[in-house]
Amino acid sequence: MTTFVDRVELHVAAGNGGHGCASVHREKFKPLGGPDGGNGGRGGDVILVVDQSVTTLLEYHHSPHRKATNGKPGEGGNRSGKDGSDLVLTVPDGTVVLDAKGNVLADLVGEGTTYIAAQGGRGGLGNAALASARRKAPGFALLGEPGQTGDVVLELKTVADVALVGFPSAGKSSLISVLSAAKPKIADYPFTTLVPNLGVVTAGATVYTIADVPGLIPGASQGKGLGLEFLRHVERCSVLVHVLDTATLESERDPLTDLDVIEAELREYGGLEDRPRIVVLNKVDIPDGQDLADMIRPDLEARGYRIFEVSAVSRHGLKELSFALAGIVAEARAAKPKQEATRIVIRPKAVDDAGFTVTLEEDGLYRVRGEKPERWVRQTDFNNDEAVGYLADRLNRLGVEDELMKAGARAGDGVAIGSEDDAVVFDWEPSMAAGAEMLGRRGEDHRLEAPRPAAQRRRDRDAERDEAEREFDEFNPF
Incomplete structure (x- = not known):
């Protein structure tokens, strides 16, 4: 038997970027042909995509760990590594993506809507690009x-125009079975319906969806019974239909009390106050049911409810109910603002934004945070002295050393680049500028160049001053 799952915790991991390659071109009679190491490939993303044919999150309940493939490393001969394949996960229409703290990250409504749950890592640059x-x-090479890795929570909120709510065995499943082609399980005992049932109804020129929400009982909004699990499925509806059982055999219950209880639970859940309500008095084909419907109708009309007397067995009143719901749905659709064209919002950085911050922590450690320095640290091979020197050059040009001096850092003070969980810590030496300048000749090999005239040397010095090292993003568009 198929199990309905509408909430899962998904553990996602995007692919790692491939390492760049450090290689020198070699051929006969040309032993030093220059660097030819290729760039690493980009890691694959984990992407959520809405698919109308998917109706449950059951697949992710059984296998919640999902990982995209890694990018391939670069190779010699200027051969770049292959990008990792994106992992596409299909989800039902109406899936809400939340983080571990319950904050909404995305609301996926509409066929083909996508959301990147985890971004793949950038590929490292090869020495040819450097x-x-x-x-x-x-x-x-870099x-x-x-x-990116992390946990996301997927919650399914059924996308339906009409929601049928009421006590267990009020006749909601029977009603949806005759209004649409849906074939829900029907029985005369409580909690027959264990999953929301969806049906498509055609009334004139209007086609709408109707959802049978599993039975609500007192305390459902606090988790009693099955109500709390499925109350989220009424959030997107345009109209709420109270299905009242006028032929109940329980002496302690009556339709008016049932209505008050369900309204109290909806009010406690919150967010549904603006939805129009319709009251359906069901099972009027039974003599006692019709008598009770006649008795409570004046009271319901006094409360302002629009009332329909129906019978799922004899199909009495179903046509009037179907067209009335179609009218309300059409009005709700017309009242919704038309979707505007997507606008691109450009938020330029402030002119004084250095791209990083330096803070002094209580333990005397200076912490550097910023997208560029943290990314540069992640892509540095600390087993290679030349790569470490290149990192020092980049940090110096970015202004990290100047900011450390302004913050009061002295020789031997601890400096951390990155977050507390993933940081590189070192003892700072204020001679970094001189050292970086001295090591600015890293990567030179005088066997590759002929003697230069003085004028050429001056032009090269001017070019070096203006170049300021091409930034990482210029070489890697990903």
Whole structure:
């Protein structure tokens, strides 16, 4: 038997970027042909996509761990690594994506709607891409960036125009079975319906969906019974239909009390106050049911409810109810604002935004946070002295050392780049500028260049001053 699952916790991991390659071109009579290491491939993303044919999150309940493939490393001969394949996960229409704290990340409504749950890591640059007029033979490459990992919660909120609510065995399943082609399980005992049933109804020119929400009971909004699990499925509806049983055999219950209880639970759940209500008095084909319907009708009309007397067995009043619901749905659709064209919002950075921050923590550690320095650290091979020196050059040009000095850092003070969980910690030496300048000749190999005239040397120095090292993003559009 198929199990209905409408809430799962998904553990997603995007693919890691491939490492760049450090390689030197070699051929006969040309032993130093220059760097030819290719870039690493991008890691695959984990993407959620709405598919109308999917109706449950059962697949992710059984296998909640999902990972995209990694990018391939670069190779010599300027061969870039292959990008990792994206992992596409199909979800039902109306799926809400939340983080571990319950914050809404995305609301996926409509066929084909997508959301990137985890971004793949960037591929590392090979030494061919790192070569410049000054650094003609880099002996290092950048590492691939790790892909994003994390946990997301998927909640399914049924996309329906009409929601049938009421006590167990009020006749909701029978009603939806005769209004549409849906074939729900029907019986005369409580909690027959264990999953929301969806049906499509055609009334004139209007086609709408109707959902049978499993039975609500007192305390449902606090988790009693099955109500709390399925109350989320009425959030998107345009109209609420109270199905009242006028032929109940329980002496302690009556239709008016049932209505008050269900309304109290909806009010406690919240967010449904603006939805129009219709009251359906069901099972009027039974003599006692018709008598009770005649008795409570004046009271319901006094409360302002629109009332329909129906019978799922004899099909009495179903046509009037179907067209009345179609009219309300059509009005609700017309009242919704038309979707505007997607606008691109550009938020330029402030002119004084350095792209990183330096803070002094209570333990005397200086912490550097920022997208660029943290990314550069992740992509540095600390087993390669030349790569470490390249990182020092980049941080120095970004202004990290100047900010450390302004913050009061002194020689030997601890400096951490990154978050507390994933940081590189080192003892800071204020001579970094001089050292970086001295090591600015990293990657040079004088065997690759002929003597230069003085004028050429001056032009090269001017070019070096203006170049300021091409940024990482210029080489890697991902």
